[in-house]
Each structure stands twice: as C-alpha cells, then as structure tokens.
Amino acid sequence: MKPFQYMRPTDTPAAIRVKGKEAGAYFLAGGTNLVDLMKMGVVAPEKLVDINRLPLRGIEVVGGGLRIGALATNSEVADHPYVLEHYPLLSMAINAGASPQLRNMATTGGNLLQRTRCSYFFDPTMPCNKRVPGSGCGAIDGINRMHAIFGASEKCIAVNPSDMSVALRALDAVVRVSGPAGERSIAMEDFHRLPGEQPELDNTLQKGELITAVELPAPVFTKNVHYLKIRDRTSYAFALVSVAAALDLDGSRGIRGVRLAMGGVAHKPWRLGAAEEFLKGKTVTEDNFRQAAQIAMQGAKGYSYNQFKLRMAPNAILQALKTAAAIV
Amino acid sequence: MNKSLIGDSMSRVDGRLKVTGQAKYSGEYKLPGLAYGVLVPATITKGTITAIDVKAAKRTPGVIEVITPFNFAGLPGFKPDAAQPVRGLKLFNDKSVSFNGQPIALVVAESFEKATYAASLVRATYQEEAFETDFHKNREKGVTPQGGKYKDYLRGEANAYKKAPVVVEQEYLQPSEMHNPMELHVTIASWEGEDKLTVYTKSQGVVSTQRTFSNAFGIKPENVQVNSRFVGGAFGSSLRTWPHEIAAAYAARLVRRPVKVTLTREQMFTLVGYRPFTIQKIGLGATADGKLLGITHESYSQTATYEEFTENSVNCSRFLYDAANCNTLYKVVPLHVGVPAPMRGPGEATGSFALESALDELSYALKMDPIQLRLKNYAERDPERNLPWSSKYLRECYELGAERIGWENRSPRPGSQKEGEWLVGYGIGCGAFGAYRGRALAKIKIMADGSVNIQSATSDIGPGTGTAMTLIASDLLGVPAGKITFELGNSAFPMAPTQGGSSTVSSVGSAVHDACMAIRQKFAALDGQSAEGPLDYVALLQKHSLPYLELTEESQSSEQAKNYSMYSFSAHFAKVHVHPLTGVVKVMRLVAVVDAGRIVSHKTAASQMIGGAVGGIGMVLTEEAIFDDKYGRYVNGNFADYHVPVNADIHQIEAIFIDKPDRYINPLGTKGIGEISLIGVAASVTNAIYNATGKRVRELPVTPDKLI
Numbered sequence A: 001m002k003p004f005q006y007m008r009p010t011d012t013p014a015a016i017r018v019k020g021k022e023a024g025a026y027f028l029a030g031g032t033n034l035v036d037l038m039k040m041g042v043v044a045p046e047k048l049v050d051i052n053r054l055p056l057r058g059i060e061v062v063g064g065g066l067r068i069g070a071l072a073t074n075s076e077v078a079d080h081p082y083v084l085e086h087y088p089l090l091s092m093a094i095n096a097g098a099s100p101q102l103r104n105m106a107t108t109g110g111n112l113l114q115r116t117r118c119s120y121f122f123d124p125t126m127p128c129n130k131r132v133p134g135s136g137c138g139a140i141d142g143i144n145r146m147h148a149i150f151g152a153s154e155k156c157i158a159v160n161p162s163d164m165s166v167a168l169r170a171l172d173a174v175v176r177v178s179g180p181a182g183e184r185s186i187a188m189e190d191f192h193r194l195p196g197e198q199p200e201l202d203n204t205l206q207k208g209e210l211i212t213a214v215e216l217p218a219p220v221f222t223k224n225v226h227y228l229k230i231r232d233r234t235s236y237a238f239a240l241v242s243v244a245a246a247l248d249l250d251g252s253r254g255i256r257g258v259r260l261a262m263g264g265v266a267h268k269p270w271r272l273g274a275a276e277e278f279l280k281g282k283t284v285t286e287d288n289f290r291q292a293a294q295i296a297m298q299g300a301k302g303y304s305y306n307q308f309k310l311r312m313a314p315n316a317i318l319q320a321l322k323t324a325a326a327i328v
Numbered sequence B: 001m002n003k004s005l006i007g008d009s010m011s012r013v014d015g016r017l018k019v020t021g022q023a024k025y026s027g028e029y030k031l032p033g034l035a036y037g038v039l040v041p042a043t044i045t046k047g048t049i050t051a052i053d054v055k056a057a058k059r060t061p062g063v064i065e066v067i068t069p070f071n072f073a074g075l076p077g078f079k080p081d082a083a084q085p086v087r088g089l090k091l092f093n094d095k096s097v098s099f100n101g102q103p104i105a106l107v108v109a110e111s112f113e114k115a116t117y118a119a120s121l122v123r124a125t126y127q128e129e130a131f132e133t134d135f136h137k138n139r140e141k142g143v144t145p146q147g148g149k150y151k152d153y154l155r156g157e158a159n160a161y162k163k164a165p166v167v168v169e170q171e172y173l174q175p176s177e178m179h180n181p182m183e184l185h186v187t188i189a190s191w192e193g194e195d196k197l198t199v200y201t202k203s204q205g206v207v208s209t210q211r212t213f214s215n216a217f218g219i220k221p222e223n224v225q226v227n228s229r230f231v232g233g234a235f236g237s238s239l240r241t242w243p244h245e246i247a248a249a250y251a252a253r254l255v256r257r258p259v260k261v262t263l264t265r266e267q268m269f270t271l272v273g274y275r276p277f278t279i280q281k282i283g284l285g286a287t288a289d290g291k292l293l294g295i296t297h298e299s300y301s302q303t304a305t306y307e308e309f310t311e312n313s314v315n316c317s318r319f320l321y322d323a324a325n326c327n328t329l330y331k332v333v334p335l336h337v338g339v340p341a342p343m344r345g346p347g348e349a350t351g352s353f354a355l356e357s358a359l360d361e362l363s364y365a366l367k368m369d370p371i372q373l374r375l376k377n378y379a380e381r382d383p384e385r386n387l388p389w390s391s392k393y394l395r396e397c398y399e400l401g402a403e404r405i406g407w408e409n410r411s412p413r414p415g416s417q418k419e420g421e422w423l424v425g426y427g428i429g430c431g432a433f434g435a436y437r438g439r440a441l442a443k444i445k446i447m448a449d450g451s452v453n454i455q456s457a458t459s460d461i462g463p464g465t466g467t468a469m470t471l472i473a474s475d476l477l478g479v480p481a482g483k484i485t486f487e488l489g490n491s492a493f494p495m496a497p498t499q500g501g502s503s504t505v506s507s508v509g510s511a512v513h514d515a516c517m518a519i520r521q522k523f524a525a526l527d528g529q530s531a532e533g534p535l536d537y538v539a540l541l542q543k544h545s546l547p548y549l550e551l552t553e554e555s556q557s558s559e560q561a562k563n564y565s566m567y568s569f570s571a572h573f574a575k576v577h578v579h580p581l582t583g584v585v586k587v588m589r590l591v592a593v594v595d596a597g598r599i600v601s602h603k604t605a606a607s608q609m610i611g612g613a614v615g616g617i618g619m620v621l622t623e624e625a626i627f628d629d630k631y632g633r634y635v636n637g638n639f640a641d642y643h644v645p646v647n648a649d650i651h652q653i654e655a656i657f658i659d660k661p662d663r664y665i666n667p668l669g670t671k672g673i674g675e676i677s678l679i680g681v682a683a684s685v686t687n688a689i690y691n692a693t694g695k696r697v698r699e700l701p702v703t704p705d706k707l708i
C-alpha cells in the first residue's frame, strides 16, 4: 500500500482539526475495513488519524436511553449486560456480523461507516461509480447476486453490509457527530443515504466530522425481538438478506408497537414503514405477518443474479416475525 | 512379536510441534540476506504486453530488481528444444497474456511491504485481444484430450439407457472450486555458486520438485536440495512445481541473495490451480425392478489455453455398478483462465456427484430404496477391466452406514418429515478411488542405544505420514514409538513418490515395511538366529562392537495390479435439516464408512476422514469461484467472499472403517483414504436435501437461494 503518515491524537478537537484541514486524512478506528481497503488499493490515505486514544469508548445509561461511545467495540456492545437486557436486538445483530476476532477490533463508529462489499468496488481494475465517480457500474450488468433490490439507481446497486446498522435503524438510534462546525445529531434514518446520482457518498457526514456516539431511546423492545440473517455459510459471511424484527405485544398478543428493518437489500438499512403500519394494532397471526411481508416488498426490483431476493426477503420477514412472536 | 501396534490410535508424532508453533514451515526460514519477491498480476485477460514501466517501482527505496519479460534472460528448461522442458506457463518467457492475474513482473525488495508497494507502481500497457472465459458459451468447443487415456469409452451398446423402461437423463454442474489450504504458497530459493540450489517450498513432492528445478535451470538433480518438512495443507495444489517457485530461484540467482516469494490469498485464486468447472450429463436406464441396462456419462471440463488439464470425472461410471452397456465421453474446454490442478478426489469427486445424484433420481423414479438399488447393481467384479477386485467391502459399508445413520427413519416420500421447523432428509452417496502403490525407498538405521531413524523423501501435507510410518516401524521392529524418528520432506533422502492419489501409506509404508524386515534379517544374521522372534538390537550391536546397522530398501509397485482391480470404496450417509422458509441447510450428521484395506493409524485416519467430509461439505454447500466473464476476473477471489466452511457449518461427522486387509496390493494390506473421504459426500447431501424437500439441486453449491 501507499506510504502514509500516521498520527494518534489524544483529544477530539485536535483529531477533527487535522481531518477537516487535510483532504487525504482518514480516521482510523479498528481498521478492519479501512486497512483492507488500503491493501486492495481502493483508498490511499495520505494520513491516518488514529482515534483510538480519544475518550469515546464508554457505554452509559443516559436519561432513559443508552449512549454508546464511537470507540466501543462491537464485542463490548454486544456483550454489555444492559444491552443484552434492554436492547437484545442490537446484541443479536452485532453478533450476526463478521467473526469474534473482527468484532473485538471493530468499533461502533467504524461499523456505521464500513463501505460496501460490492466486488466491483473492491477491485480497482473494475469500473465502479462509488470508487471512481463516472467510471460506470460493473455490477448492474455483472454478477449482482449480493446487490440491492430497493432504492438502487442506474449509477449504483450496491448494498450497505452492516448488520449492526439494521438494528440501530429499527431502534430509531441517533448518531452524534462532532465536526469543524460543532456538534450535531443525525437520526439513523438520515445517516445513510441512497446512491442516486452520487453513489460515492455513503452517508450524510460532512467533511471532517467525527462520530462520537450512538444514542438509543428508552428501551421498548426488550422481549419479542429477532435478528434473522440468511447467508451463504453459517457464520462469517455477509447477509443475502437480513431482518431486524421487534414487537411490543400486549397481554392478548395484540401488537402495540412494531419495528422492521432489513439488511442486504439496499444502499442503507431499509426500514419497512408500510409493513409496520399494517401490523400496528393487529394481533399476532401468521397470516398478518405474511401480509406484512408482502406489503414490505412493494417497489422491490431484482437484477439478473439477485432475483431470488424477491422471494427470500418476504420469507425472511415472515420468519423473523414468527420467531420474534415465538410462534412455530 | 507381541500385540500388533498397526491400527493403534497414536497421536501425531509432530502434534506438539504444530500446536506449540515450533513446526517450521517453508516460509519461516530466515536465511541471511533474504530478499522478498512480489508478483505483479496482469489486469487484462488476453493479449500482449507492449511495454512495462518499472521506473517508479525501481525508484522506490529498498527495491533491488524488477524482473519482466523485457529483461528476462531465459532458462534452459524454457527452451522448446530442451531435453526435459518445464511444462505449463513459462513465466516472463514471452510477452503474451493468457489469463487475468498472470504474473507479468516480479519485484524484489528488502522487505515484503516495500516489494508490495513497488509492485503497485508497475505499469503495463497491452495490446488487448478478445477472450473467452464463459464456459456455457464455449462448451461446444470442447475437445477430446490428447493421448489415448481419455478417448471415448464403450462397453456394449452406446446410449442404451434411452431404450430402458425407466430413464433418468440429467445435467449436473460443478463450479470451479479452490484448494485454499491455510498455508499460503511460498518458496525460498538460495544459491551457492552458479549451480547449487537450495529450496524451501510448499510441496507435496520434494523429489519431483527437485527434478523440475534441475530441468528448469539445467543443473544436476543432486545439486538441487528441496525442503518441505511441514506443509499447512495442500489438497493437490502442491502436486506440481508452479511458475512462482521457479521465478523465486531465477530472482535469487540474479540478485545473488536468497529470495522468498509468497503468494497472496488473492493470487492463490489464479496461480495454483483449482477443481475445474465441469458440466456432466448422466443417462441411466433401468428395468422396472431396478436393474441397470445402460449408463452414459459425458463430462465437459474447463482447462487453460496454454496447458491441458485432465482428470477422471467419468471413470466411476464404468466400474462402480454392474451394467452391460456403458459409454463415457470426456472433453476439455480451453478458456482464458489459469490452469486447474488435481483437487482432493480429483475427477472422481466431480464424477460421483453426477453419477450418485442420477442414481438417487432413478431410485425415486423406480420407487425403490436407494441402497436396494445399489445392491441390485452391485459389481461383484470390475466390469470395466473384467477383473476381480483385489478387495471390496462396499456392501458392508452400506450396511454399517445405514445402521449408524438410522436409515430406517428415512421416509421414502420427499418433504414428509420434520423436526421442529426444519425439514429432515437422509441421503447416500458413494465413492471409489484407485488404490495405488508406487516405487519408494526408505533408509533405516538402528543405533547402539536402540533408537531408530528412518528417512524417505515423502511429504506430509497433513494426513500424519510420520505418525503412520512410526507405527509401522514400531510394530515390525518391536521398538517403542518414542524411540523412532521418521524424517521426510527433504529431497536428499531416499526417493519417494509425490504425496497424492491416496498412495503414501501404500507406497512409502511398503518401503518402510521392507526396510524393517530387511534390517531384522541383518540383525538376526549377526548371531545366526531367526528373524522371526524378538530381537535385542542393543545387545547385538554391543556384542559385535557395531555403532549401528543401516540399510536402504526399495519397494516396487504391485505386480498384482495386472490381475486385480484395486480400489478403495466409500459410502457416505447424510442427515440434513432444511429450513423451508430461509433455504438454510444444516448437515446434522455425516457418517462415512470406508473400505480402505487395513487401517494403519486409526486416529490420524479418522482425522483424514473428517477433513475430507468437511471439504465435501464445502463443495456441496458453500464453495464456488465466480467469474465475471465480461472482465475474465473472479469477483470473489478472497477469503471473505469465497466461502470455505467454518466451524459453525460442521455438525456431527463419524468415520467408520471396515479395516480388512487387501491381500494383493502391498504387504500391509492398506489401500488409501485421502480421496474417498471426500468422494461421494456431495451427492449424499444433495440426495438428503431432495429427501427433505423434494427439490433436486443439480448445480453446486446448494446456497439458500436455490431452495426457496
């Protein structure tokens, strides 16, 4: 890989300053994605700003919710007793990703920002509008088995690979960032974006902005939740399709609240709003779940190698809801 | 002699070294002055290199040399008129590119990192040409391989299956599958003077590697020493000497320093072979009560344009079942891809997937139990060569396996059984692989303190060769295993064949056997006593004031191979769970029952079986190297996207040995297990999936999308 400068600031403003000033500067957290991309020649930073010494590691109960520092590792979050008890969906989603070794290194901020696993993005000899804007999309007429069925554009049909983000999207998390212009909050809904005309942009972070934390609202979905991930092998593979399902049930199996989001289907974690609307106020039945799954599929579009996702996705929604509601 | 030790369950003699990190693999020799070579791959699929700009690379600090076709001085073995020309790709010898990823330069630098960076700065310009990597599009261009071995086969009437009352005719697809051993391919080459070469390399055959280096550089074989003491898996990928190995030695001679070339995981997808993409058609015809009337097996398999690769994918159909009429056809389809290589169960693994799947399809068409169908067509002698088997206990394999897996719980009606949410199915798949024995030598030396040293230039790519040989010697000599050292992986040792084709115990074990028997004679002769009873080596040496006795024995391949057909046989039984909504498959149990003659070392043999079964699970469920034919490049050429099975994919695997000696193959009565541990696994699983779901998957691997 290309030689680069390396620095390891200990205070957040210094890190933001450098990143904001220098175009070729990248934050380095766990490095499990960035270093791979450097080795493959997909990115070539001039400077790495190692943020691991910044005080962003804590996981704290704040108000009714939870604040997860950007440097808390995936393992720390997934195994945290408070997360296990109050946000089990998040724990399940994180543990469905990567391998224990990777989760020990991977951080919350880095996970939110991991790049797509599209083969054409990863191979610098191939065309890719995300890597080199204007070079074309290799996937759209290529091997697009892993690719999007929702919200893609002519320019890009890549998917966001994160499992954690799917749960965060379902749980209405908020991303806290700090940048040259100060601090702000970005709702998960607005954090990742669809490719549209600018597939090179994965998210709405502004230049120099650092993720400092992820905040979760007061826990609601503590019991009837499930994260279902369908993949080509049992572990250590990205999702063909994944579903985060959370139900808030009353005593007579009525659905007080429901959250549904999918991974492996779009350029961002895909929230199933219409299906949620349909289920709210209904009772737990297989038929209701089946109908919700059909509703969720409206607007889906397959490509030559991923047509199967049009069948797999509703099956996965149904199965995730059944498991969350404990019906077999 | 007391109780026979052969067949014992001894732990690996090198197990401690391996788990404590003390086993030194080929890439770990830190020779003084070592330089590092990194290959630069072509980014086009076919054409000619018109120029290579190495200026930026050469300016990089730490770069010693950049070798390209523009400065390559040639090698004696690369000349077309060489007495022993090097086969296959002759790296840097000309400017043509025949596949994407073909190395076009080698950067040599002071460190791997510096060489890697400099390699990224090498710029080539090409005259590109149209290329073909699309198998389906080019299948009709398949040709019968050169030489008589692969000509069409006919017994009785061709395509007789078509006239039978019950017919199955289907096509089966095996995608390209990568060996992907854990250890990366690596070579360190070091010269003393102009004509003496020492090589540390990942190799399944130090003697054949020695020969290739000697041919390539035009130096005497005895001037080449090849070391490969430990090998971190190979599965066939190190059966031959690859271009990067020769390039390492060329570079080392050029820069006058030892040079190490390590392939990256990505480069291992293009430079060290793979199980080739193959499409097979099987036609089976039977009477209503299940007697096979005809078997037709046609196979079309991918190869490279610059070298022809062949394997025995159709052979099992000729001898595994008794059918009067049988015809086979085998063609290779040259494409602009890297050359394939034998991969565990070469040919037969691919072939048996097709044959055993078709047989299962026939069993449902006949409404007949798949085991009954196999018994009905049991070949009592080899119908291909019309010879008796040297030994065959496949019937016993069926019986034991059926009992162990609980075959009686299988429902003949697909999709009719559930455990919780999961559909349940049972399947059987069988395999056979030639039992070979080649010429091998072993040297034995018994010291005054009673310790024993045995040397043979064989390899141990993982099966536990040293362990098996130690057990044999311990048994025959009556010396405890702890006093015996078996040395391998050095071309200076007495000649042994390459470790492949499941033949090491048969070949090298026979040489060790003969050496032990001969040295017993020699000891016995000292005192004119009989070699039958126990011998006190220490006392005999002392009495005759000898420091040691030693000898070298040579063992030949079996004469009886002319009179008998020699095969190992296996029957694999699978119990699977299939999730009806998600399409996820879990191989809950695999029972492998094997007739491999006498089992010399039970523990390592069982490990072999389990390893083969895991490889089979990869082949059937997860592994597929996928090409984008627009670019001629793999889209999943890395460990994240190419899925070898992980622990979570593996449930219960049981290995059962018939453990009856073969009387004709060798003095030990062993056949071989490395290949049959995998051959037949794939069909056992797809057949079980059909039993569970009623869905017949004929294109591997069976990923979840194919079942929903």
Ligand SMILES: Cc1cc2nc3c(=O)[nH]c(=O)nc-3n(C[C@H](O)[C@H](O)[C@H](O)COP(=O)(O)OP(=O)(O)OC[C@H]3O[C@@H](n4cnc5c(N)ncnc54)[C@H](O)[C@@H]3O)c2cc1C
Pocket: A026, A027, A028, A029, A030, A031, A032, A033, A034, A035, A036, A051, A070, A071, A096, A097, A098, A099, A102, A105, A106, A107, A108, A109, A110, A111, A112, A113, A114, A161, A162, A163, A164, A209, A210, A211, A212, A236, A237, A238, A239, B639, B640
């Ligand atoms: C083989 C493999 C398999 C995997 N499988 C899965 C899987 O199945 N599911 C899944 O979800 N993930 C998977 N992963 C991805 C893994 O989860 C990510 O690599 C990881 O979460 C990234 O975190 P990191 O801290 O290592 O990020 P880094 O690699 O350090 O950084 C990633 C990016 O985020 C930026 N960044 C990091 N922290 C911050 C911050 N605080 N503020 C602003 N920018 C920041 C970096 O500049 C960089 O651009 C897999 C990875 C590998 C290598």
